[in-house]
Amino acid sequence: MNNNVILVTGGAGFIGANFVIAWLQAGLGTVVNLDKLTYAGNLDNLRSLKDHAQHVFVQGDIADRALVDALLAEHQPSAIVHFAAESHVDRSIHGPADFIQTNVVGTFQLLEATRAYWARLSAADRDAFRYLHVSTDEVYGSLDVDDPAFSETTAYAPNSPYSASKAASDHLVRAYHHTYGLPVLTTNCSNNYGAYQFPEKLIPLVIHNALAGKPLPIYGDGGNVRDWLYVNDHCSAIRRVLAAGRVGETYNIGGCNEKTNLQVVHTLCDILDTLQPAAHSYRDLITFVPDRPGHDRRYAIDASKIQQELGWQPAEDFESGMRKTVAWYLANQDWTDNITSGAYRQWLETNYAQRNKEPA
Ligand code: NAD
Numbered sequence: 001m002n003n004n005v006i007l008v009t010g011g012a013g014f015i016g017a018n019f020v021i022a023w024l025q026a027g028l029g030t031v032v033n034l035d036k037l038t039y040a041g042n043l044d045n046l047r048s049l050k051d052h053a054q055h056v057f058v059q060g061d062i063a064d065r066a067l068v069d070a071l072l073a074e075h076q077p078s079a080i081v082h083f084a085a086e087s088h089v090d091r092s093i094h095g096p097a098d099f100i101q102t103n104v105v106g107t108f109q110l111l112e113a114t115r116a117y118w119a120r121l122s123a124a125d126r127d128a129f130r131y132l133h134v135s136t137d138e139v140y141g142s143l144d145v146d147d148p149a150f151s152e153t154t155a156y157a158p159n160s161p162y163s164a165s166k167a168a169s170d171h172l173v174r175a176y177h178h179t180y181g182l183p184v185l186t187t188n189c190s191n192n193y194g195a196y197q198f199p200e201k202l203i204p205l206v207i208h209n210a211l212a213g214k215p216l217p218i219y220g221d222g223g224n225v226r227d228w229l230y231v232n233d234h235c236s237a238i239r240r241v242l243a244a245g246r247v248g249e250t251y252n253i254g255g256c257n258e259k260t261n262l263q264v265v266h267t268l269c270d271i272l273d274t275l276q277p278a279a280h281s282y283r284d285l286i287t288f289v290p291d292r293p294g295h296d297r298r299y300a301i302d303a304s305k306i307q308q309e310l311g312w313q314p315a316e317d318f319e320s321g322m323r324k325t326v327a328w329y330l331a332n333q334d335w336t337d338n339i340t341s342g343a344y345r346q347w348l349e350t351n352y353a354q355r356n357k358e359p360a
């Protein structure tokens, strides 16, 4: 086992890319980054790592057992951080099959490959190895206004095909620890926001539409509540759990920032009014649209376990995180434009196909 190498799955997506960048910037060692590059995976998220000697990018599927076996045998990682997933609730409503395939079957195949690799390690390496499964607060279902926040002992009650597929994957991870002794850790985090988030999600979608003068769609009455955490704080929490979390435990991660969707969109509009004034107020673009089917009313996270046991605290408050986020999307409009115009796909097809043809 090589203590200087980790395997990250889904490291070309939103949170995975932020995690890989922060890991390499901190000089924590080599990252083997396995990503299928679905519509949500974007090598442009990793452009700051171009030619980085400690970043090994591999395009491939976590459900491809032979590929994962080969990667583990070649790189001998000391940890796996598993982000890869289909992640968008609305897409899971329209087409759940990909969610079952990647989130359930893909996680199962990754676990099987990991179990075989782990079993061949020396006893000392087996103790030191970690498999960290990145999951979501949505597995706990929906809260009423007065309910206490989700804790690690809250019963699972997933309501969307997305959250049901993540819940299934969490259960598999738990079972692999209980049955086979695989040293797993699971994190359940609230809604993330920050740089490189695919513009189908509320915050980047609203920024993009606002700048284009398009309607800002609010589902239902806009009163649904989410807890928001700046993505870099999620990444610091994962690093902390990886370093000091107790094997077999789950850790809830959250920002203590419960906001209704309308509050979030108002905040975005007000920041945009200051940073990029237009003839109208951006709030004028708010449009109420039919609700998401089965839309969970409220999520809230009790993060006291990770705070007290591992001493983790978020660095960013909601206002400062949102300002940074809006500033990033304003400074990187080409990033969003490349996705929304399809130019990125074209770039990928030519450049990536070209790179694969080049001799190693
Ligand atoms: P994302 O959709 O932005 O990125 C997912 C990445 O996984 C993409 O790069 C995609 O190409 C890759 N991928 C998908 N299927 C794959 C497969 N079969 N094999 C290999 N790679 C594959 O997602 P995200 O928002 O960055 O979420 C990352 C993880 O964090 C997910 O597991 C998600 O459930 C979890 N999570 C997300 C949030 C959030 O607010 N975004 C909150 C809590 C937990």
Ligand code: TDX
Pocket: 087, 088, 089, 090, 135, 136, 137, 138, 190, 191, 192, 200, 201, 202, 203, 205, 217, 218, 219, 224, 225, 226, 261, 292
């Ligand atoms: O156009 C929109 N209008 C709107 O009102 C969109 C895209 C969303 N919404 C609402 C739905 C949710 O209540 O905003 C809230 C946030 O929506 P999303 O950005 O789609 O996130 P959510 O459904 O809460 O799930 C996210 O957080 C938990 C991630 O996509 C998941 O991967 C993560 O597990």
